[in-house]
Amino acid sequence: MEDINETEKQFTSMPRIGDKAPDFEAVTTKGQIKFSDFAKDKWVVMFSHPADFTPVCTTEMSGFAERKGEFDALNTELLGLSIDSIHAHLGWVQNVKENTGVYFDFPIIADLDMKVSKLYGMLQPNESETAAVRAVFFIDPKKKIRLVMYYPLNVGRNMDEILRALEALQTSDAHQVAMPLDWKKGDKVIVPPPKTLDELNDRMNDESLEKVDWYLAKKNI
Ligand code: BEZ
Numbered sequence: 001m002e003d004i005n006e007t008e009k010q011f012t013s014m015p016r017i018g019d020k021a022p023d024f025e026a027v028t029t030k031g032q033i034k035f036s037d038f039a040k041d042k043w044v045v046m047f048s049h050p051a052d053f054t055p056v057c058t059t060e061m062s063g064f065a066e067r068k069g070e071f072d073a074l075n076t077e078l079l080g081l082s083i084d085s086i087h088a089h090l091g092w093v094q095n096v097k098e099n100t101g102v103y104f105d106f107p108i109i110a111d112l113d114m115k116v117s118k119l120y121g122m123l124q125p126n127e128s129e130t131a132a133v134r135a136v137f138f139i140d141p142k143k144k145i146r147l148v149m150y151y152p153l154n155v156g157r158n159m160d161e162i163l164r165a166l167e168a169l170q171t172s173d174a175h176q177v178a179m180p181l182d183w184k185k186g187d188k189v190i191v192p193p194p195k196t197l198d199e200l201n202d203r204m205n206d207e208s209l210e211k212v213d214w215y216l217a218k219k220n221i
Contacts, residue, residue: 014121021143022119028079028107029089036143039077044139045166046079047157048122048132052092056156057082060134062102063159074166075141080108083117083132127152138166140173175221188218 015022021044023036038044047064049057064071064078071078082089093104109116111132117123122132134151146169151157168179177189193215194200200214209217 013119015119015137015145015148017145017148019145021137021139021145024116024119026081026109026111026116027086028109029086029093029104030107033079033107033109038079041075041141043074043076043141043166043170044079044137045071045076045162046081046120046137046139048081048117048120048135050128050131050134050153051082052084052088053095056154058092058096060156061104061108062096062100063157064106065102065104067159067163068105070163071166074163074170076166078106080104080106081111081116081122081132082108083111083114083123083130085112086110121150124150136162138169140169171221177219177221180218189221191217191219 013022021035023034025032025034049060051057061080064080068078084092089108089110093108097103111117114123117132120135120137122135123129124133127133131153133153134149134155134157136147136149136157137145138147140146147165149157149162149165164184167185168183171177171185171189172179175189177191180187180190183189188210191203191209194203203209203211203214203217206217209219211217
């Protein structure tokens with residue numbers, strides 16, 4: 001019984017929204033990193049893929065590579081991970097570059113001992129005991145986890161949604177507002193609901209707001 005609990009525990013570390021991102025050291029395609037020293041003052045989008053040299057993963061990693069400029073523009077570093085050796089990573093990066101011209105120009109962790117995968121709940125044993133699921137962690141410059149996505153092995157992620165969510169988080173922080181359904185850059189944003197009667201009166205008199213009712217008002221930023 002003791003053993004079963006211990007096994008379960010090592011797979012169930014699951015960082016949640018608002019948690020400090022767990023620190024680790026790892027070997028990557030760009031050399032050794034210590035996460036707490038990585039991408040100082042920047043956002044990090046850390047993502048796992050199940051395995052090198054597999055079709056869905058190749059499309060996803062190519063998607064990250066092709067849109068890296070958009071992550072750069074959002075002050076964000078990419079950090080990939082799979083439970084593969086550094087040699088497999090290097091071979092795959094080179095193979096995709098030769099076949100398609102797309103170059104994975106961001107560090108990819110070689111997590112052969114599964115240390116980082118377990119720390120971040122990327123190893124979900126009822127899906128696979130040996131391959132990481134498709135996880136995405138959005139981590140802010142204070143190394144706080146702000147959004148988490150998990151996808152199964154057989155469904156690729158949506159790069160537009162990853163970029164949209166990142167921009168929504170950053171815009172929400174910058175303007176102290178919330179983002180409505182399907183928000184994208186240029187759309188109106190939600191003004192947080194009033195907390196006092198004075199704030200409520202101000203809101204009702206504010207002609208610049210688009211109001212559905214006192215608790216749902218939008219504005220341009
Ligand atoms: C893929 O990337 O195609 C893949 C990887 C692991 C399991 C299933 C699909």
